[in-house]
Amino acid sequence: MSPSKLHEWVNANSKRASVYAQESLIVDAAEEIWAALAEEKMTKADLAARLGKSKAFITQLLNGSRNMTLRTLADVASALGRRTCILLRPQYESDAWESIEAAFVGGRPVVSSLEFESSNEPNWRDVSPVRAKAA
């Protein structure tokens, strides 16, 4: 199968592939935050108020015109009642998690959560969302 137009553009040169990787992370982080805002029924203004920042600051973070530091990301997550989870994966399987999410659980409302131990660290608890069954 011939490569898609997307892959043709991204892989035209190594600099472009690098820029696409940067923008992908920014977009993915912003989409996570937008999804959390929707689940919490919060607006950008609400988030700005919780962080003691302006609404414009949040807009700039979400559209990628302002660089989001890890500290800021942690603050945003905390303000949304969430914690940040960073994973570095091999490039060849970069979208696998997205495929699983999209195919099986994405888009369905969270109805509960499941807490389980996966580490010997004291106080470490993993929480997995339990989503509604597909129609």
Added chain:
Amino acid sequence: MYILTPGGYLVEVFYRGDRLTVLLMPGASVTFEEACARVPGNKDACPAQLLRLLKRLADFGTLHSCDQFRHEGDQIYAIKARCGLRAYGWFDAYEGRTAFVISHYILKRRDKFASTDREAVLANRTTFKERP
């Protein structure tokens, strides 16, 4: 990858995601190149952001960002990068899957949906739907 439809025109596959396929109407790629040439600053960053948004739309079926995924009326949607580079299109069915069909790209700062853009999308949608 191009698909020659029975109607005799070429629809280009931008990306086939888990949820839907993003298609380009004939001429859309040309408008992308033209719009990208006018992007200020880093020529690759803003287009890369738009293309990632389109990929996520294809993989997840929707975008959560209200600022970057806008309904413009008449079931026409705009997907916008921070520099104002945007893709106009609509959701449709194609080969048994949901498709987001991109009519054209444009670079502009203001969000107001211009009548010329609306007419261009509606004309492309009519062409797409009238295919045999």
